[in-house]
Amino acid sequence: MTGDIPPSDQWLTLPDVSDALGEPLGRVRRLLDERHLIASRRHGGGPRVPAAFIVDGRPLASLRGTVFVLHDAGFSDDEAIDWLLAPDESIGVAPIDALREGRKSEVRRVAQTLA
Numbered sequence: 001m002t003g004d005i006p007p008s009d010q011w012l013t014l015p016d017v018s019d020a021l022g023e024p025l026g027r028v029r030r031l032l033d034e035r036h037l038i039a040s041r042r043h044g045g046g047p048r049v050p051a052a053f054i055v056d057g058r059p060l061a062s063l064r065g066t067v068f069v070l071h072d073a074g075f076s077d078d079e080a081i082d083w084l085l086a087p088d089e090s091i092g093v094a095p096i097d098a099l100r101e102g103r104k105s106e107v108r109r110v111a112q113t114l115a
Contacts, residue, residue: 011048014039020054031059035067038077050085052096062104066095069108073115083114 017037018025031037032047036059039047053060070080084096088110091098095107 010051011040012051012054013048014046017049017054020051021057021059034064035071036064038063038067038080040078040081042078050081050096052085052100055100060096060099062099062102062107066099066104066108066111069111070114073111075114083111 012020014025014028018028021028032039037049037053039049041047053063066084067080070083075083085094087094090110091103091106095110098107
């Protein structure tokens with residue numbers, strides 16, 4: 001929970017997400033509602049999604065379960081995003097990078113200790 005926000009070029013507006021996924025905007029909103037993706041409104045304007053949450057034109061599959069673990073630990077969407085994007089000593093890289101490498105069990109184990 002650093003409070004630091006990565007550079008804006010790493011963030012996608014909902015129309016950008018729609019383009020990246022090849023899905024209509026309504027489907028993107030459902031993905032947000034169902035926690036397949038999470039967004040921040042800290043940038044001004046509408047919600048923005050970290051580009052790292054999308055892999056090969058799809059939401060990162062392991063993101064949803066990890067977001068649920070973080071929410072269960074009391075994290076807001078913004079706090080979850082901060083944690084996912086910031087380097088973590090116990091993981092060795094940012095949790096999102098570990099998820100993208102297929103290390104979801106390790107990331108979720110660390111997330112569970114944050115409650």
